[in-house]
Amino acid sequence: MNGALLEVDNLKKTFVLPHSLFEKPRTVTAVNGVSFTITAGETFGLVGESGSGKSTIGRLIARLADPSGGRITFGGQDWLSLKGKGLRQARRQVQMVFQSPYASLDPRWRVIDIVAEPLRTHLDLGKDELRERCATLLDRVGLSSNLMDRYPHQFSGGQKQRIAIARAIALEPALLIADEPVSALDVSIQAQVLEVLREVRRTSNLAMIFISHDLSVVDYLCERVGVLCQGSLVEIGPTREIFSTPKQAYTQSLIDALPGRRRFQQQI
C-alpha cells in the first residue's frame, strides 16, 4: 500500500455552550484526543452511538469547524495551517456527503448547477464542456442526464443523495467523508446509494470515511473501522476482526442493538 493519506493526531474539539454573561461558560468535549490514519483508496468506518462525536470528526477534517487541539496531516501537508484562498483551493481534495438529502441540495438550484458548482469554482470550463462533465458524473451515480434541468424536489430521497455524491466526486477528491449518507433513507433506497458508493470507490482511487451508527452498513462497506465512545476511539482495526471479536463491551452492545440481530441469535 502507499503511505498515509490522512493522519489525525490527538484531535480535540470542545464546544462552549451558550451561556449568559454572569454564568461560568459550560463546555462539551465532543472529540477527545482521537488519532488514526487512512491510506489512499481505503474505506474507513466511524461508528458510535449518537453524540459520540462522529460528525464532529468529519467536520474537523473537512475544515468546516476548527479543532481545539491536535494535528491533521493530509497528503503530507499540515492541513490545519491552511487559510483563506489556499484553503479554498485545497478543499477540492476532501469532499463531503451529508445526512439529509433534503437539506444538502439548494432547493433553488437545478441539478446541473448543483453538480457543476465545484467545477465552476475550481476550473474554467466552457458551457458545453460543463454540461458534458455533469452528464458523465450523473451517469456515474446512475442518474439520467436528461434530468439535469430539474430541481431537487422532483427527486426521491435516494436520487437526491446520488446527486450529492455526484457533486462530491466532481473534482476527483482524494478523500470523501460520508456522514450518515443513508440513515435518512428507506431501507430499500439505502441499497441503491450503497451500491453507488461502492461503484464510485471501485472506479477511482478514492479514500472514504464512512460515518454511521448502523453497523451492518459499515460492515458491508468498510475495510477498517474505528469505534467512538464519548469522543474517544475505544477500538480500531479491520472491520471483520472488530465486529467478530470485539474487545470492548461497548462495541458488543452496538452489535447487539442491531435490529434483526436478536432474532438471528434466537434461531441459532
Added chain:
Amino acid sequence: MANPLLTVSNLSVEYPTRHGWLRAVNDVSLELAPGMALGVVGESGSGKSTLGQALMGLTGASQARVGGRITFDGQDITGLTNKAWRRIRGDRIAMVFQDPTSTLNPVLRIGDQIAEVFQWHRPDMPQTEVRRRTLGMLERVGIREAERRLRSYPHELSGGMRQRVVIACALALEPALLIADEPTTALDVTVQAQILDLMRDLIIERGTAMILISHDLDVIGDTCDAVAVMYAGRVVEFGATDDVLAAPQHPYTKGLLASRPRFGHNQAVAPIAGTVPDLRSIGTACAFQPRCAQAVDLCGREGPPLQGFVATDSAKVPHRVACHVVHQEPRS
C-alpha cells in the same frame, strides 16, 4: 380469529389533490386479536401512516374520503364524530409518533403531560392517585430518578428519553390498542433497541395489541407476531413474522429483504429497481408489475387478490400473498 379486537374490512382512504383523488390506502382488510403485535412495513409513500391515521380517526383533518369498515371491540368506529373519537383516543386506542419532539408540549413539565392524560379521561381520579400513577408510569418506562424528572421540560431530555415519556403517555390508561408510527426511526440503533424492547415488554405485560409501522423489516421481525407488507396502498403480503421472514413470497417482500446488508454476511445487497408508482396512475394492473422481474402478461392486466397460498392450520396466522406468479406456480 375467535374474537378479534380490531377488524378492518375493505378500508380505503383517498386524499383530495389538485389532480383528483389520491388513493393512499386501497382495499385493506386486516384482523387483530387482543394482545397481538402486527407490523406494517413498506416504502415511503406506501400508505402506512395513512392507515394508522384512519384507525385513529385522524384523517378528517386532511379532508380525506374514507371507505370500508373499521370495527373496534365490537363497535363500528368508521363514522364516529370527533367528540366520540376524543373519548376513545388516548384511552382505548393510543398512538406514538416518530418525532417525540413534536408530540410533547415544549412548555409543559413532563409530569404534567402524563397527568393530563389521566385528568382528561378520568376526571374523577383524585390528585394523589394521578401523581402516584404518573410516577409509576415514568419508572416503568425506565426513567431513573422519576421523582425529580417529573419536573423536567422536554428539551432537557435526550431523544430516547423523550420517546420514553411519549410511550408513558400513550400507555398510561392501559389502552387495548397501541399504534406506533415509526417510533424509532429518528433514534440511533442503540436507543432504538432499548425502546423496542420496552414497547415489547409493556404490551406483553398488559396484553395490549399493537400496530407497529416501520420501513425496516428487521425492526418488525424483532417485535411483532405478524406482518403486513404494504405496497402502493395495498397489503401485498400478510403472515406470521416468522413465516414471512423465513419464506417471503411476494417479489416485493423478497426485494425488501435483499436490499439490506446483513451484519456478518458479506453478500451483495440488491436494490429494488425503479421507484414507487404514482398512486393516481395505477389502473387495474398489479402496482408492482413495472418493477417486477417475474411479471407475466396477466400482471399487467389485473391486480392479484390477497390469497392464502398453502393450507395453514387454523390456529396459526394464515400466510397470504397478492401475486399471480406465486399463485400460478404449483408449489413444491
Added chain:
Amino acid sequence: MANAHNLTPIDPADSLSVTLADPTAHPRQTAAAAFPVETAGTRIRQALLRSAKGMTGLALILLVLLVALLAPMIVPHDPAAQILEWRFAPPAWAAEGSVTNLLGGDNLGRDILTRVLLGARVSIAVALIVVSIASVVGSLLGAVAGYFGGVVDAVIMRLIDFQLAFPFLLLALIFMAILGPGFSTLVLALSFALWINFARVVRSETLRIRSLEFIDAAHSIGVSHSRIIMSHVLPNVLPAIIVIATLDIALVIIAEAALSFLGLGVQPPTPSWGLMISEGRDFLHDAPWMVLGPGIAVLLTSIGINLFGDFLRDIYDPRLQRL
C-alpha cells in the same frame, strides 16, 4: 407527520414521480427526454398566463405605469389652474356634480382627476426608487449580519436598534436640515427609514438557511463567502424580500404623503397622491372626494403590487411549481 426522511413535505404523487427516471434502471432506458429545457423567461410567462392573481396584479401595475407615463398627454385640465367655480366641486356621480370635474374639485378649485393622474408620476417614482435602495442595502446588510454572526452581526444589529430609537420624523428633519427639502431628500430619508425592515427579516432568514447542509456543502467545495451569500443565501431569502418590498411600496406612498405635507418632500404645486391625501384630510367632512381620488389610486396600486408580489413569490419557489 414529521418524518426525519420527509422533512420537506413533498408529495411524491403530486410531483412528477411518474415521469421520474427509474433510479436503478440504466440511464439510457429512462424516458425523460419529453422534458424540454425551459428558460426562466418562458417559465414565468407560462405561469403568468395561468395565474389570475399574477395577471390581475400585472394589469393593475401596467395601468398605473401607463398613466404615470402618459399623464401629461391625457390630463383634461391644467393641474395648477385654480378656478373659483370648481372649488369643492362634487364629483360627477354626486347630485350637483358635472362631467367637467369627474372626480370633483379641491379646496383651491383645481381638478382632482388631473392631479391624480399627474400625481402617479411622483408617487410611483418615489416608491420604486426608495424600495430599490432600501431592499438592496437592507438585504445585503441583513445577510452579512446573519451569515457571519459575531462582531459584524452585533455592529449591524446595534445600528438597527439605534435607528429604531430615533423618531422617523426627527431623522427626516435632520436630512432636510443638511440637504434642504426636495425630491432627493425625500428619497434618502425614506430609504434610510425602510432598510431596517429588510435587514431584520433577511438576517433571521439567513440564520435559518445558514444552518442547512447545502451551505456547508458549498463551503467544503471551496466557494467563497461572498459567493455563498450571493448565490445560495439571497436567492433563498428572495421570497421574504419580495413580500416586504410589496408591503413597503404602499407604505412609501403613504409616508411620502406625510413628509410632503410637512414640507419636507415634494413641493406644492407639484401634485403627488400623498400630498393630495394630506391636503384633503382637513376637508374630510365637507369634501370627502378630495381624498377619495388619490385614496383609490393608492389602493389600486398597492393591490396590484401585492398580487403580483404574491405571484412572484410562488414562482420563485420551485417546490410550488406545478407546471
